[in-house]
Amino acid sequence: MKPNLKAMTKPELKSYLLEHRNDIEAFEALMDKVNSEPDQKFYPPEEASNLSKLLERSPTQQTQ
Template sequence: MKTDFQTMTKIELRDYLLKHREDQQAFYAYMDKLANEPILAVHSLSDSKPLGDVITEVRKEKKYEENF
């Protein structure tokens, strides 16, 4: 029986690969899934708000949500 790697989630495929380390098709399917995942964008510190400002905004939002 042939396993359909395309329908597996990344976690399922990883688990399968750990149990079947010799399966090259599973390895390549896993690498393809990893390669197609979005990556986090990296911003310079000059583009972002100071951490204190972000913390203050989050606290204000939490207080606002608690009132409702």
């Protein structure tokens, strides 16, 4: 029997997906949770080399 994916938390879904890598429905449930989070910040591929610097910045600095 499949678990209730909509009731699972993000960490629970991540863990479930590690064990069920081909479960498209679980992946979509995780993406729905990620996309519903407010104040998401996405970085273009060109900034990948600066990733460590970006991660060290505080959230208030990232919005400036």
